[in-house]
Every structure is written in C-alpha cells, then in structure tokens.
Amino acid sequence: MNDVRALDLPFLGAERVLACGVVPVEGGVALVDPGPSTVLPALEDGLGALGHGLGDVRALLLTHIHLDHAGATGTLVRRLGVPVWVHEVGARHLARPEKLIASATRLYGDRMDELWGAFEAVPEASLRPLAGGEAVEVGGRALDVAYTPGHAVHHVAYFDRATATAFVGDTVGMTAPPSERVLPVTPPPDVDLEAWPASLDRIAAWEPERLFRMHWGASETPAADLAAFRTALDAWAARVRADRADADADRGHQAAAFSSEILSGLDADLGAEAAAPYRALLYPDASWHGLARALR
Numbered sequence: 302m303n304d305v306r307a308l309d310l311p312f313l314g315a316e317r318v319l320a321c322g323v324v325p326v327e328g329g330v331a332l333v334d335p336g337p338s339t340v341l342p343a344l345e346d347g348l349g350a351l352g353h354g355l356g357d358v359r360a361l362l363l364t365h366i367h368l369d370h371a372g373a374t375g376t377l378v379r380r381l382g383v384p385v386w387v388h389e390v391g392a393r394h395l396a397r398p399e400k401l402i403a404s405a406t407r408l409y410g411d412r413m414d415e416l417w418g419a420f421e422a423v424p425e426a427s428l429r430p431l432a433g434g435e436a437v438e439v440g441g442r443a444l445d446v447a448y449t450p451g452h453a454v455h456h457v458a459y460f461d462r463a464t465a466t467a468f469v470g471d472t473v474g475m476t477a478p479p480s481e482r483v484l485p486v487t488p489p490p491d492v493d494l495e496a497w498p499a500s501l502d503r504i505a506a507w508e509p510e511r512l513f514r515m516h517w518g519a520s521e522t523p524a525a526d527l528a529a530f531r532t533a534l535d536a537w538a539a540r541v542r543a544d545r546a547d548a549d550a551d552r553g554h555q556a557a558a559f560s561s562e563i564l565s566g567l568d569a570d571l572g573a574e575a576a577a578p579y580r581a582l583l584y585p586d587a588s589w590h591g592l593a594r595a596l597r
C-alpha cells in the first residue's frame with residue numbers, strides 16, 4: 302500500500318510548486334523537506350487534513366538545505382524537538398546558517414523575507430548527519446540514503462523500502478502535474494555536472510516504483526523521468542557551454558535570453574496555466590549562471 306502523501310504547500314499563492322512528503326511512522330509521521338517558514342501555516346493545515354497535528358511529527362528528513370526545502374527546519378525543531386536527518390555538509394550550515402543566508406541573499410536580495418521568512422539555526426544535538434550509504438530507521442520505517450550531488454554538493458536522496466518510493470529532492474529536476482515536462486533546476490553555487498550522472502544512477506539502482514519531488518509530488522514513471530531529466534540537463538549544459546564559447550558576449554544578456562526562451566517555450570507548449578508553476582520556481586537565468594559556474 303502506498304501510504305506516502307504529498308502535502309501541497311501553496312507558495313506565494315501558487316499551488317503545486319512545493320510538496321512536503323508525509324511518511325507515516327509509529328506514533329506519527331516523518332516529513333521529507335518541510336519547506337520554508339512562510340508555508341508553516343499551510344503545513345499545519347495540511348497535516349490537519351490528514352488527521353495529524355504538528356505534534357505528531359517524529360522526524361525531519363532533508364534532501365538538502367536550500368531554503369525552499371528546509372527553511373522551516375530550525376523553527377520546527379525549536380517547537381517540536383525532533384531529530385533532523387541531513388547530509389553532513391548541510392548539517393554544519395544548519396547549525397551555523399550565516400553563510401547559507403548570505404548565499405541566498407545574493408540570489409534573492411530584498412525578497413528573502415517574502416519568499417522564505419525566518420531561518421532559525423538548528424541545535425547540534427538535533428542533527429543526524431549523513432554521508433550516504435546509510436539506512437535510517439524512523440519509527441519502525443527503514444529508509445536507505447544515497448549521496449546525490451549535482452543540484453547541491455550536500456544533497457541526499459531517501460528510499461522508502463515499504464513503498465519503493467525514492468525521495469529525490471531536486472536531483473531529478475522539477476515537474477508540475479498534470480504536465481509531465483521534466484526540467485533541471487541548477488542555481489549557483491555548487492552545481493556539479495560531473496557528479497550528477499552517478500547520482501541519477503544511484504537512484505535508478507533502487508529500482509523505485511515512484512519518484513517523489515518537492516517540485517512536485519509523486520511521479521509513477523521513474524525510468525522515463527530519469528531519462529527525460531538526463532536529456533534536458535545535457536541540452537541545457539550544451540547550450541551554456543556554447544554561450545560561454547563566445548568570449549565577447551555579455552553573460553547577463555545570454556542568461557536573460559536563455560530564460561525568456563525557456564519560459565516562452567513552456568507557455569507555447571503547455572499554455573499559460575500549466576506553465577505557471579514552472580514560472581514560479583524555475584528562474585532559468587539563475588540556472589544559466591549555475592551551469593556557467595559549473596563549466597568554468
């Protein structure tokens with residue numbers, strides 16, 4: 302039985318942009334990627350609709366610590382005192398978030414508060430650092446951990462054996478049902494194009510029956526998604542590589558041109574309504590810069 306639930310966390314009014322994974326465990330639930338603190342009320346409401354309260358949360362499992370995935374972690378730990386599973390590099394930043402906040406502020410500037418809200422440090426005693434290769438046990442439920450760099454150097458994925466669900470964070474890009482279009486998300490600063498294919502191989506080796514993405518929810522076509530993602534990532538990397546070969550070009554203009562091509566292509570292919578969740582999240586100009594940095 303597939304008892305894993307996708308909890309939609311409307312983000313700036315947009316649905317199907319952020320999905321927290323809710324995994325039933327003994328005595329409550331574990332949450333995979335709780336989201337930013339701006340969506341905490343939605344998280345609480347959503348848990349209520351599933352018959353749970355915040356007090357039923359037994360553990361947080363983070364795929365990585367970017368603010369859209371993990372911004373509320375410190376606030377939740379302060380309120381609930383639950384353990385937090387996270388890659389060891391991410392754990393250091395959660396304990397001392399100054400660098401993470403500075404890096405995000407370079408990307409989002411004065412929209413930080415509106416987008417993400419408070420970001421509180423996580424006490425070291427609550428952190429359960431991972432390297433990849435472990436099996437974690439949360440309330441009688443076993444999840445395997447794989448180190449999956451590519452989107453971020455501190456990225457892990459989890460495999461819930463009971464449902465053959467792979468929680469892949471942003472390692473297999475984003476999608477926005479009902480559209481099945483899979484697109485990469487490659488913001489600066491630590492995209493790794495050399496490590497990424499092996500991360501996809503690790504996920505494929507689990508032979509998952511479904512992928513669960515924060516953006517957005519469960520996909521029942523893991524093999525097709527993995528293939529589509531590899532193709533899209535290769536295409537984006539080839540495009541940015543070609544842009545960079547033009548030594549005299551203005552990088553900002555190249556990123557802007559890439560962005561408007563991607564977004565207008567989505568509008569044309571999917572229609573404005575179906576393209577809206579992609580627009581809310583993608584920022585292809587940031588992905589251009591993330592790839593350019595990786596290719597330097």
Ligand SMILES: [Zn+2]
Nearest residue numbers: 369370471515
């Ligand atoms: Zn994300």
